[in-house]
Amino acid sequence: MVENPGNFSQSRILVVEDESIVAMNICERLKELGYEVADVVSTGADAIKRAGELDPDLVLMDIVLKGNMDGVETAEKIRNTYDIPVIFLTAYSDNDTLRRAKITEPYGYILKPFEQRELLIAIEIAVYKHELERRLKASENWLLATLKLMSAAMITTDINGTVTFLNAEAAAITGWTMKEAIGEDIAAIFNVSPEDPVRKVLQEGMVISKNSLLTNKKGLQHNIDFSAISITDESKRNMGVAILIHNASGD
Known part of the structure; x- marks a missing residue:
């Protein structure tokens, strides 16, 4: 047996x-x-x-x-x-x-x-x-529940810059719902000037930006500060980017 x-x-x-x-x-x-x-x-x-x-x-x-x-x-x-x-x-x-x-x-x-x-x-x-x-x-x-409950606006992407998550606060600022945003390119959802944070983060590991201009889905603009960091796995390989939006104010 x-x-x-x-x-x-x-x-x-x-x-x-x-x-x-x-x-x-x-x-x-x-x-x-x-x-x-x-x-x-x-x-x-x-x-x-x-x-x-x-x-x-x-x-x-x-x-x-x-x-x-x-x-x-x-x-x-x-x-x-x-x-x-x-x-x-x-x-x-x-x-x-x-x-x-x-x-x-x-x-x-x-x-x-x-x-x-x-x-x-x-x-x-x-x-x-x-x-x-x-x-x-x-x-x-x-x-996912933790991210949804965060008071700060947050967006995450994969290494190709495709949106994988967007909480309610980020939806309010960008004008995009999470259902609409998931699968879209970050440049369309997080339309900021003067830089593309995802590509820069993947090169440098972290980006902190002040006085950036974000244009939302309806064409309205917000002055924002934001920080972006790379998301890595246990082997330190880049898996994506997390963007945290601070101090958003409409123009």
């Missing part, structure tokens, strides 16, 4: 398999590995229903299921509705099946018959990957 050395041995797993003998074998293997079987269902409709009721850590999904929905369609609905990772279990490996399965962004794909160690590795990787993604999303949401 393969032992589970990971930190996710208490993970709760929903098994979706329409062959009762195969389902029983899968459940036995999961229990031997230290996992909890949340439930076993045989149709896509039941899988979606139980996923919502049980909130399992993972779904093991056979691609070929009884009923109107196959495993691929079921996995897509579970991912979109509940954000639960899915691993496909199947005896089919034809190109069309693989193509359809890939579109649903599964966390793993195991061909039957499989070894217990294959099952263990696939589950541990899937649960760990999903946990990392969840933490990253929470961190991104926290950062």
Whole structure:
């Protein structure tokens, strides 16, 4: 018997398999590995229903299921509705099946018959990957909320000068909403004279400017002070630019 050395041995797993003998074998293997079987269902409709009721850590999904929905369609609905990772279990490996399965962004794909160690590795990787993604999303949401709550006007761009964020204060000054600004070139949104801050920051690392003239979306002009700094990753590579606008006053 393969032992589970990971930190996710208490993970709760929903098994979706329409062959009762195969389902029983899968459940036995999961229990031997230290996992909890949340439930076993045989149709896509039941899988979606139980996923919502049980909130399992993972779904093991056979691609070929009884009923109107196959495993691929079921996995897509579970991912979109509940954000639960899915691993496909199947005896089919034809190109069309693989193509359809890939579109649903599964966390793993195991061909039957499989070894217990294959099952263990696939589950541990899937649960760990999903946990990392969840933490990253929470961190991104926290950062976005923080930026939105800042009293100072802020705009961020990528290294190409494409706007990636604009808070309410910056929207009020520039005349552009965040929805309108995202994806636009910074020169159109932050139309200042006499300099292009993004290109200068990427060269020098920081720009502090006083008495600049900003022309907003409606053509109105503001005298502003602003500072701009480069955004870098852990390797000190430039990822973009953050612009902070101070002391804006309309003319």
